[in-house]
Amino acid sequence: MAKVRIYELAKELEVSSKELINVLFEEFSIKAKNHMSVIEEEDAELIKELYSDENSGLKDNKNETVEHYENLANEDANKVVIRKRGRKGRDELGSGNNAVEPIDDEVVVIDSTITVKDLADTLKRPYVEVIKQLIFIGVMAGMNQEIDFATAEKVIEKYGALAVLKDSEAGKIADDEDIEENDAEVATDKKPAVVTVMGHVDHGKTSLLDCIRKSKVTETEAGGITQHIGAYTVNINGEKITFLDTPGHEAFTAMRARGAQITDIVILVVAADDGIMPQTEEAINHCKAASVPIIVAINKIDRPGANVDKVKQELTEFGLVAEDWGGDTICVPVSAHTKEGIDTLLEMILITAEMLELKANAKRRAKGTVIEGKLDKGRGPLATLLIQNGTLNTGDSIIVGSTYGRIRAMFDDKGKKIKTAGPSIPVEILGLSDVPSAGDRFNVTKDEKTARNMAEARKANLREEHFQASNRVSMENLYNQIQEGSVKELGVIVKADVQGSVEAVRQSLEKLSTDNVKVRVIHSGVGAITETDVVLAAASNAIIIGFNVRPDNNAAIVGEKEKVEIKTYRIIYDALDDIKLAMLGMLDPVYKEVVLGRVEIRQIYKVSNVGTIAGSYVLTGKVTRNSSVRVLRNGIVITESTLASLKRFKDDAKEVAAGFECGLSIEKFNDLKEGDIIEAFIMEEIKPKLV
Known part of the structure; x- marks a missing residue:
């Protein structure tokens, strides 16, 4: 028998797929998972009859029911007391399957990340109820899993309260009071x-x-x-x-x-x-x-x-x-x-x-995210914004990250000058004091003075954060973070030279999970450690483990900038032992690897009684006669050894700096090829410090 998809039938009947799914369940007890589910053609014909003019009673009843509940919702909304700080979500309480009892607190202060259990304790609600609310907003999280501030804020708003970041964003309440002042209406x-x-x-x-x-x-x-x-x-x-x-x-x-x-x-x-x-x-x-x-x-x-x-x-x-x-x-x-x-x-x-x-809510002040920013010689700082809520108008004062300004001109995606733009519309604006970064949030404020004061406060916070120690998870501070409760899950990115090694390392790491901390491999792959891996690790607060591979130049630079720890190993048991010791707080690093420079092999010479001589060019840093070296071919480690010789022309050299050519040979290794990269490094002893 022929079958019909839900969305096709909804399209034919000129109703939404969601409405049709509800009618199927209420009238025929047919459970449809989503709009792509299928029903029998016989059932489809019955639905069509219900929606036909001959049986318009169902539609009339449905419309009356909808109008009745809309009137009730409007009456409830009119009774809501609108708080000055833009407290929202009260009109969502008390109706629907995801209804919750409002809490007594008007403001809930939380950290930038919080576990589901801690959030439930803060709200004085069962954690099962909080998990249910997370599911309704599309987030699957267990009791001990951490969620970010944005996700926790959505849950807290469902309980009729305002979420505020603790300490690190002092003055946030005052900022929100100005920014969210006219966010009285629910998103409709x-x-x-x-x-x-x-x-x-x-x-x-x-x-x-x-x-x-x-x-x-x-x-x-x-x-x-x-x-x-x-x-x-x-x-x-x-x-x-x-x-x-x-x-x-x-x-x-x-x-x-x-x-x-x-x-x-x-x-x-x-x-x-x-x-x-x-x-x-x-x-x-x-x-x-x-x-x-x-x-x-x-x-x-x-x-x-x-x-x-x-x-x-x-x-x-x-x-x-x-x-x-x-x-x-x-x-x-x-x-x-x-x-x-x-x-x-x-x-x-x-x-x-x-x-x-x-x-x-198109009636509120606009807020959204920066897609990209650039500096134009003729027009000054330009920013491409994506409006996520509210309406943006020419002349509005806005704060974007740590910069601010007043919109002098606004253009749509076709370069046409416009005066207003609503939710989900991308625009390019002129009038900012500086170029913002991609991903920065923007908000419209009541005036330019407010935007300037908030921007200066944010710059001061950024300067303070710059001088504070980074809180990224690392092997050395892992135990302390576990003890403090800030790490419940250790994210790891695994890269190796072959797929077999990837699977072996992945499975072995996941078996190290304990009651205190779960080891989760969030990504694994074959090949050198890339900038993409480092960015993902930074976003997920993870560490990177490389097995027989090394980070490329960009990855190393970004890793240092983002304070992401990259650990490389030749033996799988060393990696496992290090993580075990780190989790137990017993890791005592004795040596630190310092990369001196990278050398590219340009030409190969075979010399009898000597072996292979590599005519090379020093790309970065320097190479010294007593440094250890590793040979990299397509980002994969071929061997580790020491230099047998280092020469400039015919003379022996103690070191050769970047930008110069040299000849070198590697101890007990002759399988060198043009294009190979030689990485020179030394091991520095780390002296233990008294705490």
């Missing part, structure tokens, strides 16, 4: 979905974006579109979708690291002729860490070697099971080249957005 206005496209290199992300842009934007604009900012809006059947044109998961993670959750839906692009690749796996991990819905676009289905079922099979290994395989992940076969499946993909985005019920 529908807002467009914000979509980010992610995936592996050369799987067609850019082609897919170009295809959507040309078919849905450019064709409606005279002279085409000037794509000069990092986002644009598409109109589909009267509905809007905002696409973020970002460099994939790197920008995505950088924003999440600053606490900015701006993406509502992620499109994961996978090539049908290539399947899941390392960067695809990284993208999936980023999406899961941010708890964002994923729609998989299986691209390049027009290629000869395309195999859609193979891609779906590989996706199951990462917990993404396609709808037609009994799962809940939407998979859409598309071709950016022939434009096949593009309309279906856009339709799936709209339906997913409908199920998410994305709402905003």
Whole structure:
């Protein structure tokens, strides 16, 4: 018997998928998991009869019921006392399945991260009830799992209170009083979905974006579109979708690291002729860490070697099971080249957005996130903003991170000058005092003086934080953080030279979990430690363990800047022993590795009775005659040894600095190749300090 999908039937009846799912359950006791679920054609015909003119009684009754509850909700809303500090969510209390009793406290002061159990204790509510509220906002967390301030704030608002950061953001209440002053109304206005496209290199992300842009934007604009900012809006059947044109998961993670959750839906692009690749796996991990819905676009289905079922099979290994395989992940076969499946993909985005019920309050002052910032010689600091709530107007005074200003001009994604912009709309603005960073939050304030004072206070806090010791988790301070209760879960990123080693290290590490701390591998992969790994570690407060691999130059620089600990090992048991000792508080580091410099092999000479001589160029730092060396080939360690000789021309040299050429040979190792990188290092003894 033929079957009909929920969203197709809803479209035919001109009702929302959510409403149809409710009618199915209430009238026919049919439980539909989501809009992609299917029902028998016989049941579909009965539904059509109920919605037909002959049986309009159901619709009339439904409308009367809806109106009745809307009137009740409005009456309740009118009774709510609006607090000056923008206390919100009272009108959500007392109705619906996720109703909760309001708490007595008006303000709840918490740390930047808090465990679910501690949050429940603070609210004086059972932790099971708090977990239930987290599930309603789309966050799956256990009793001992930590959640960030933004997530805890949403839960606290459901109990009718205002969440405030403790100590580290003194003056936050005063700031919120000004910023949230007119946030009296609940979010009732529908807002467009914000979509980010992610995936592996050369799987067609850019082609897919170009295809959507040309078919849905450019064709409606005279002279085409000037794509000069990092986002644009598409109109589909009267509905809007905002696409973020970002460099994939790197920008995505950088924003999440600053606490900015701006993406509502992620499109994961996978090539049908290539399947899941390392960067695809990284993208999936980023999406899961941010708890964002994923729609998989299986691209390049027009290629000869395309195999859609193979891609779906590989996706199951990462917990993404396609709808037609009994799962809940939407998979859409598309071709950016022939434009096949593009309309279906856009339709799936709209339906997913409908199920998410994305709402905003267009009447309040605007707030949102910076997508990118730059300095223009003629116009000064420019910032591309994505409005997440409220309406932004020309002339508004705003604070953005630690900078401020008054909006002198505002442009949409087509370069057209505009005066106002609502929720989920990207705009470029002029008038800031300095260039903001991507991921910074912005808020509209009542006047420019308020914005300036708040910006100066934030700069003072940043200077103070700069002089304070970093609180990143490391092997040396792990035990202390466990004792203080600030670490309940140790996040680890594992990189190794081969997949077998990755799995061995991963499984061994996860077995080290104890009652006090759980060891969780948040990402693993084959190859050198990259900048992406470091950014993910910084966002997740994790450490990186490399087995037979080394960090590249960018990764080392970013790791030092972000205070992310990168530990590299040649023997798996050393890694396990170090983490065991760190968890027990017995780790006593004796030596610290200091990298002196990196040398690139440019030419190879074979000399009889001597061996292989490498004609080399010192890229960074220096190389000394008594330094230890390791040979890296494509980021993987080939060997570790010492220098047998170091020469400048025909003369022996004690050291050779960056920018100079040299000849060298390695003790008991002759398998050198052009392009190999030689890393020179020494081991410095760390003297124990009295506490």
